[in-house]
Ligand SMILES: CC(C)(C)[C@H](NC(=O)Nc1cc(F)cc(F)c1)C(=O)N(CC(=O)NO)CC1CCCC1
């Protein structure tokens with residue numbers, strides 16, 4: 001089971017590597033890793049387990065963050081409506097790729113953080129507002145979906161990890177809270 005001790009932090013070289021694509025059929029190890037990444041997110045969003053295991057509430061976790069340089073990431077975005085059980089987006093993505101995206105850009109109003117970054121880095125992280133994502137699931141089935149709002153931001157944050165990019169690489173050093181015309185701010 002993955003806990004915070006397994007998550008490598010900035011400074012570790014794997015976080016700055018371009019991860020390798022997986023080939024199908026997946027090895028048992030690659031299948032297990034995908035499930036473990038998702039299990040971490042589920043545990044981290046369960047108040048009792050998060051407390052017991054001292055986990056930060058996570059919505060996405062990529063293989064390079066547990067020192068495995070492979071193009072695998074899990075995403076679990078809970079629904080905004082606390083009553084509904086269904087998450088807004090939940091899947092383990094193998095070889096994910098953004099096929100196309102909106103011209104419009106978006107950012108999270110309070111900026112971003114990262115499970116691999118133990119410090120606050122203030123500033124807007126401007127990303128694509130809407131994306132068309134292609135990925136393979138553990139069975140090797142090709143998926144093509146469109147995402148917008150928070151799920152689109154999370155997926156782009158995770159795909160960055162597969163390319164050795166960290167959220168603060170996108171922050172404008174001179175003026176971290178400057179936004180161009182038309183950038184959607186997601187609260
Ligand atoms: C860095 C951290 C603050 C832990 C962030 N968590 C988060 O946004 N929590 C959260 C939000 C919810 F809407 C519901 C919920 F249950 C928990 C996160 O997991 N990530 C993922 C990450 O670090 N992946 O490598 C950072 C987010 C910043 C923008 C997108 C992902």
Ligand SMILES: [Zn+2]
Pocket residue numbers: 113114115116157161
């Ligand atoms: Zn991250």
